[in-house]
Amino acid sequence: MNILVVDDDREIVDSIAIFLSGENYTVFKAYDGIEALDILTEKDVHLMILDIMMPKLDGIRTLMKLRESKNVPVILLSAKSEDADKILGLTAGADDYVTKPFNPSELVARVKSQLRRYTTLGSIGKQNNEISIDGLVLNTESKTVKVDGEDVRLTSTEYKILELLARNRGRLFSADDIYRNVWNEDNIVGDKTIAVHIRHIREKIEINPKEPRYLKVVWGIGYKID
Amino acid sequence: MNILVVDDDREIVDSIAIFLSGENYTVFKAYDGIEALDILTEKDVHLMILDIMMPKLDGIRTLMKLRESKNVPVILLSAKSEDADKILGLTAGADDYVTKPFNPSELVARVKSQLRRYTTLGSIGKQNNEISIDGLVLNTESKTVKVDGEDVRLTSTEYKILELLARNRGRLFSADDIYRNVWNEDNIVGDKTIAVHIRHIREKIEINPKEPRYLKVVWGIGYKID
């Protein structure tokens, strides 16, 4: 892994470099924003540690310029611990903000955390966003539903109810449970509303709504998907 | 976006919830690790703020259990500012570590930063600067758009919206999601603005805006590109 360290104070750059090298990272060094951007285009940088106060091009501007084209993780470094500065930096596109003086081990831990997110944990698209139950397939990202390969159009409320039940296959939900989960508030009136939505879902996903294949009722208690 | 806040101190949970709600996040609350894990399976959580000191199941253990199956970003919260604790937490799989007492605005900024990394910035290997969807081709470098080979002139706002949707093909964005991503701030007023931009984009890239080939609406939820 290649890490670019940018600070106009050479001593700081060197000491950070020593700690990172000790963790077997390859370290590139730069002493102002222009140099940093140069290295970023030339080399394959996996993470950047960037000081804010620098001559020529300060850290925030460097970061903003970088974000126009690359999504490399950036940890900002600054002597200023003012909250406003932190917020500015994080808003400008930084992934973390560390104030000087810092504990080298903590910095290394934060580097590792960011690299883990960037490389192994990945982003939202990577994870499994399909819930599959027999011929019933929910895609939680596009909020779509397929039954035996056929696309089925559910309304937003219908989808939310179905996702709740599908996500917790086998678990029993009373009408009130469902209401609380989907509406995020308590149901004051009766539970007819849920019943009607259940019917609509059944009409759409069940071949024979009278003999539900998925969406089953447990008498006197609630609904579930086996 | 859904955020889960976990702390055994209800006052802290409530106050964090207020700040996050103000930023238009949906907030789920839990008061120990067990509850947290329950909600994580039931709901689609996009980020978790997790206190370390908790009864039943402490934050670190909760985090480790979570990491067995999910890669949701986690921000640890702790009264201890010992470096060793920070390092332990970050090593266990956390994405960030904030010590109490904290500045709410900073916490919100860190939440946004993590969500950005998780959702829009994405992970390694996305250097390709052309996004191609059927006859629709976006060049993210020159910020130009072609439809069936024909150049199309989009305004900057229009382009940003289209890129967001194209970059996350299949994923559904509510009007608020789009606003937050493109403007980097919350939408206080209604969602007419997005609707109008969507129409303009459609007028330009769709042959028949009434029957959109690319930019589809999902009633009651939002927009997407299949």
Place this chain on the structure above:
DNA sequence: TCACATTTTGTCGAATTCTTCAATTCTCAT
């Protein structure tokens, strides 16, 4: 400053979706 392009806001009608209510059917326990 003015003219022009872009972005944002406000209003309206049509379409879709949600909720309510009443009638009917079904299930379980006796």
Place this chain on the structure above:
DNA sequence: ATGAGAATTGAAGAATTCGACAAAATGTGA
């Protein structure tokens, strides 16, 4: 078998949402 409670069904009014248009606000370059 029967009755009470529970679930399903049908229909209709209420509430939302989307898209179209117009117009106001904002930004930009000559």
